[in-house]
Amino acid sequence: MSVRLLQICAYALVLTALLPRRGEAASPPPALYTRSQALQGASAFEWKCASCHGHHLQGGVGPALEGPIFASAKSDFTIQQVYEFLSVEMPAYAPGSLTRTQYLDITAFLLRQNGYPAGVRALTDRIASHCTVPLLYRPAAKASPKVVKSKALAGKPLIVPRVNAP
Ligand code: HEC
Numbered sequence: 001m002s003v004r005l006l007q008i009c010a011y012a013l014v015l016t017a018l019l020p021r022r023g024e025a026a027s028p029p030p031a032l033y034t035r036s037q038a039l040q041g042a043s044a045f046e047w048k049c050a051s052c053h054g055h056h057l058q059g060g061v062g063p064a065l066e067g068p069i070f071a072s073a074k075s076d077f078t079i080q081q082v083y084e085f086l087s088v089e090m091p092a093y094a095p096g097s098l099t100r101t102q103y104l105d106i107t108a109f110l111l112r113q114n115g116y117p118a119g120v121r122a123l124t125d126r127i128a129s130h131c132t133v134p135l136l137y138r139p140a141a142k143a144s145p146k147v148v149k150s151k152a153l154a155g156k157p158l159i160v161p162r163v164n165a166p
């Protein structure tokens with residue numbers, strides 16, 4: 001089953017690779033986590049990360065974790081790299097001190113805040129640590145109609161549109 005799940009990530013990677021690189025991705029973003037993971041992640045983030053990264057991920061002592069500067073073609077992060085970085089290096093005052101579940105939930109939350117939709121399958125350590133899909137910010141306002149019509153999102157928008165300071 002893990003193999004099948006990894007294929008979802010691999011498929012998304014192929015889609016992304018076929019697109020022209022223009023800072024913001026235009027392909028339907030892959031659904032890599034569940035809504036409940038992102039909700040748990042929001043509270044873990046508030047508790048363990050917001051003091052340095054801001055309550056709205058806007059940045060503070062640490063850099064912003066949402067928006068086109070964090071998740072851009074230029075910063076060139078993959079989901080795997082972000083997951084590994086935050087679970088090994090963060091929180092800065094106690095690196096690696098959270099549980100695996102908390103790190104996965106926080107990763108799900110960061111994906112949601114950067115415009116990735118929730119789906120029916122949970123993000124697992126195995127998927128997150130192998131997922132070489134680039135992390136590219138996808139503003140809700142520019143989400144393609146295809147994404148909005150997808151089953152996972154029907155009737156329940158998960159992405160709160162937020163204007164980011166440039
Ligand atoms: C005590 C302050 C502090 C706390 C708490 C903290 N961070 Fe950080 N974080 C930083 C600083 C400073 C940097 C930039 C230095 C670096 O990259 O090592 C950073 C960098 C990052 C980056 C890389 C961003 C980039 O653009 O390079 C991520 C991702 C991240 N933090 C996630 C988290 C998460 C998730 C938590 C909560 C589990 C967290 N941080 C808690 C201070 C903090």
